[in-house]
Amino acid sequence: MFVYLIRRLNLLITTLFLISLFSFSLGHFFPGDPVINFSGQQSLDYDEYEALSQTLGMNQSYFEQYIIYLRRILDGDLGLSFSTQTPLIDDVIRVMPASIELSFYALLLTLVLGLPLGLWAGIKQHKLVDKIIFTLATMANSVPIFWSGLIFILIFSLNNQIFPMSGRLNLLYEVPSQTGFLLMDIFLADMPNKLAVYQDALTHLVLPTLTLAILPTTLLIGMMRSSVVNVMRSPYIKAALTKGLSTRELISRHVFRNAIVPIIPQFSLLFNILMTSTMITEIIFSWPGIGHWLIEAIYQRDYPAIQATLLLVASIMIMITVVLDILHMLVNPLARQTLHAK
Amino acid sequence: MQNNQIYKEVQYPGPYQIAWSRFKSDHISWVSFCLVATFIFVAVFAPVIAPYSPYAQHNENILHPPSWQTAGNVYFLLGTDDLGRDVFSRLLHGTQVTFGISLIVALVAMLVGCALGAMAGMSRGLRASFFNHLLDTILSIPSLLLAIIIVAILGPGLENTIWAVFSVLIPQFVHRTRIAIKIELEKEYVTAARLDGASDFHILTNTILPNIIETIILQYSLAVSAAMLDIAALGFLGLGAQHGSPEWGAMLADSIDLIYRASWLATLPGITMFICLLSVHTMGHGIRNTLKQRSE
Numbered sequence: 001m002f003v004y005l006i007r008r009l010n011l012l013i014t015t016l017f018l019i020s021l022f023s024f025s026l027g028h029f030f031p032g033d034p035v036i037n038f039s040g041q042q043s044l045d046y047d048e049y050e051a052l053s054q055t056l057g058m059n060q061s062y063f064e065q066y067i068i069y070l071r072r073i074l075d076g077d078l079g080l081s082f083s084t085q086t087p088l089i090d091d092v093i094r095v096m097p098a099s100i101e102l103s104f105y106a107l108l109l110t111l112v113l114g115l116p117l118g119l120w121a122g123i124k125q126h127k128l129v130d131k132i133i134f135t136l137a138t139m140a141n142s143v144p145i146f147w148s149g150l151i152f153i154l155i156f157s158l159n160n161q162i163f164p165m166s167g168r169l170n171l172l173y174e175v176p177s178q179t180g181f182l183l184m185d186i187f188l189a190d191m192p193n194k195l196a197v198y199q200d201a202l203t204h205l206v207l208p209t210l211t212l213a214i215l216p217t218t219l220l221i222g223m224m225r226s227s228v229v230n231v232m233r234s235p236y237i238k239a240a241l242t243k244g245l246s247t248r249e250l251i252s253r254h255v256f257r258n259a260i261v262p263i264i265p266q267f268s269l270l271f272n273i274l275m276t277s278t279m280i281t282e283i284i285f286s287w288p289g290i291g292h293w294l295i296e297a298i299y300q301r302d303y304p305a306i307q308a309t310l311l312l313v314a315s316i317m318i319m320i321t322v323v324l325d326i327l328h329m330l331v332n333p334l335a336r337q338t339l340h341a342k
Numbered sequence: 343m344q345n346n347q348i349y350k351e352v353q354y355p356g357p358y359q360i361a362w363s364r365f366k367s368d369h370i371s372w373v374s375f376c377l378v379a380t381f382i383f384v385a386v387f388a389p390v391i392a393p394y395s396p397y398a399q400h401n402e403n404i405l406h407p408p409s410w411q412t413a414g415n416v417y418f419l420l421g422t423d424d425l426g427r428d429v430f431s432r433l434l435h436g437t438q439v440t441f442g443i444s445l446i447v448a449l450v451a452m453l454v455g456c457a458l459g460a461m462a463g464m465s466r467g468l469r470a471s472f473f474n475h476l477l478d479t480i481l482s483i484p485s486l487l488l489a490i491i492i493v494a495i496l497g498p499g500l501e502n503t504i505w506a507v508f509s510v511l512i513p514q515f516v517h518r519t520r521i522a523i524k525i526e527l528e529k530e531y532v533t534a535a536r537l538d539g540a541s542d543f544h545i546l547t548n549t550i551l552p553n554i555i556e557t558i559i560l561q562y563s564l565a566v567s568a569a570m571l572d573i574a575a576l577g578f579l580g581l582g583a584q585h586g587s588p589e590w591g592a593m594l595a596d597s598i599d600l601i602y603r604a605s606w607l608a609t610l611p612g613i614t615m616f617i618c619l620l621s622v623h624t625m626g627h628g629i630r631n632t633l634k635q636r637s638e
Binding site for chain 2: 011014015019022029138139141142143144145146150272276279280283295298303306309310313321
C-alpha cells in the first residue's frame with residue numbers, strides 16, 4: 001500500500017511538473033512579448049519593462065525563467081488579466097464556485113440517475129428493459145451538448161415559459177456574495193423573502209443541470225451496465241442464488257457493491273466529460289463560471305487568463321484521477337493483491 | 343477437406359468474409375453502415391447534389407419554413423435562413439465540412455498515433471515510462487480545452503481548428519495502441535512467435551496487429567465522433583469555422599438570434615449531426631463486435 005502511494009505521488013508530481021512546464025512554455029508560444037504574457041501588465045514604460053524583465057528573469061536561461069515562474073505560481077501570483085488588469089487569482093476565486101456548484105449538482109443527478117439505471121439494465125441483460133435503457137443511453141450519448149441546450153431553451157423557456165433562460169438568479173434579488181456558492185449565500189444572507197429567492201435560484205438551476213448531466217449519465221449507465229453484467233456472471237452470485245437470497249438482498253449485498261468498485265477509476269473520465277461540457281453549458285446559459293470566463297478571455301486574447309485556466313483545470317483533473325485511483329486501491333482488496341504480486 | 347464435387351471449385355469464406363456476413367446480418371449495424379455510407383457519399387458529392395450554393399442569397403425568399411409547412415416553399419426543401427440561403431444546400435455542404443474533415447483528420451491521426459503507439463508499446467524501460475507520464479499529462483487535460491488552447495495560440499479559423507483537433511486526437515490513439523500492444527505482448531502466442539525467431543517488427547506487423555485491429559477500429563469511430571464534436575463545438579463558440587460558413591456548429595451559433603422566430607434553423611443542423619454521430623457510434627460498435635466474435 002505504502003509503495004503504491006509513493007508511486008501515485010510520483011506520478012502526481014511528475015505530471016504536475018509537466019503541466020507547469022507546458023503552461024510555462026505557453027507564455028513563449030503565445031503571440032506577443034513574453035514579459036507581457038507572463039505578467040499581464042500592458043501599460044509599461046521602458047524602465048518598468050526593464051525592471052519586470054529583470055524580476056521575471058527574461059534575460060536568463062529558460063531553466064531559470066521556469067524556476068521563477070514556478071515560484072510565482074506557488075505564491076499564488078498568476079499575473080494580471082489583460083482586459084481588467086486585476087490579479088487573475090481573484091478572478092478565478094470569483095468564478096470558480098459557480099462552476100463547481102453547477103458541476104456538483106450535475107454530478108449528483110448523474111449518480112442518482114446513472115447508477116440505478118445501469119444496475120437495472122445490467123441485471124435484466126438482454127431483456128426488454130435493458131434494451132430500452134441501453135438504446136436510450138446510446139441515443140442520448142450522440143446528442144451534441146450545445147444543441148440539447150438550445151433545444152431545452154426553445155422548449156422550456158421560449159415556447160412554454162416554465163424555466164428561465166439564463167443566469168443564476170433573477171435580477172430582482174440581490175444576494176451578497178460570501179462563499180460564491182449561491183444556495184449557501186442565500187442561506188447565509190439576511191433576507192425577508194428567502195423562500196422566493198430559493199425557488200428562483202432553483203428554477204435557474206434546472207436547465208443547465210439537465211443539459212450538463214445528459215452526457216455523463218449515459219456514460220455512467222454504460223459503465224455500470226457492463227460492470228454489473230460481469231458481476232452477474234461470477235460464481236459467487238450463483239452461490240448466493242442457491243443459498244436462497246431474494247433478488248433485493250442479492251442486489252444490495254453482492255451485486256451493487258462489487259459492481260461499483262471496478263468502475264471507480266473510470267470516474268475520472270466522467271469528470272473529464274463534465275469539465276468539457278461545463279464550458280459549453282455555461283456559454284449557452286450565460287452561467288458566470290470558469291468556462292464562460294475562459295471563452296471570454298479567448299475572445300479578448302487574454303493570454304495570462306488562458307494560461308492560468310489551463311494550469312488550474314489540468315491540475316484539478318490530474319488530482320481527481322490520482323485521488324480516485326487511491327480510493328479504488330483502498331476499497332478494492334483485489335487491486336491491492338495484483339499490485340503486491342507484481 | 344473432403345468433398346465429392348470434383349469439377350466445381352468450392353470456396354470457403356475467410357475470416358474477414360465471415361465477419362462481413364455476420365456484420366450484414368445484424369440489422370442495426372447494417373442500417374448504421376448504410377447511413378454512414380450515405381453521409382460519406384453526400385460529403386464527397388455535396389456540390390453536385392446541392393440545389394444551390396451554400397452562400398447564394400435569395401432575397402425574395404427570406405426565412406421560409408421547411409416545405410412541409412403551409413408557409414413553406416417547395417423550391418427550398420428545408421427552408422431558408424435570414425439571408426435567404428437554402429438550408430438544405432447548407433446542410434449538405436456542412437456534411438462536407440464537419441463530417442468529411444473529421445473522417446480525414448481522424449484517419450491521419452490514426453496513422454500517426456498508431457505508429458507512435460506501436461513504438462511506445464514495443465519499447466521498455468525508462469523511455470517507455472517517460473512516454474507514459476507524458477501521455478498521462480496530455481490525457482488529463484480535457485480534449486476540448488486543449489483544442490481551445492491550441493486555437494488560442496494559432497488564432498481562430500477552420501484550418502487551425504483542424505490542426506488543433508488533429509493534435510488532440512493523436513495522444514488518444516497512442517494511448518490505446520500502446521495499452522493494446524502491451525496486453526498482447528504478454529500472451530503466449532507472441533512468445534511462441536518469438537521462440538520461432540521472429541524479429542520485433544515481424545511480431546508487430548504479422549502477429550499483434552491483426553489481433554488489435556478491433557481496438558483500433560473502435561478508437562477510429564470514437565475519434566471521428568470526437569473530431570466532429572470538437573470541430574462543431576469550436577464553430578459554435580466562434581473559434582473554429584467563421585460565422586456564415588455552412589459548418590454545422592457555426593450554423594447552430596448563427597441560429598441563436600432567430601431561435602424563436604425560425605426554430606428550424608436550430609433544430610435541423612442538430613438533428614443532422616445527431617443522426618451522423620449516432621450512426622458512426624453504432625457502426626463502430628457493430629464492427630468491433632463482429633471482429634471480436636471472429637477472434638473468439
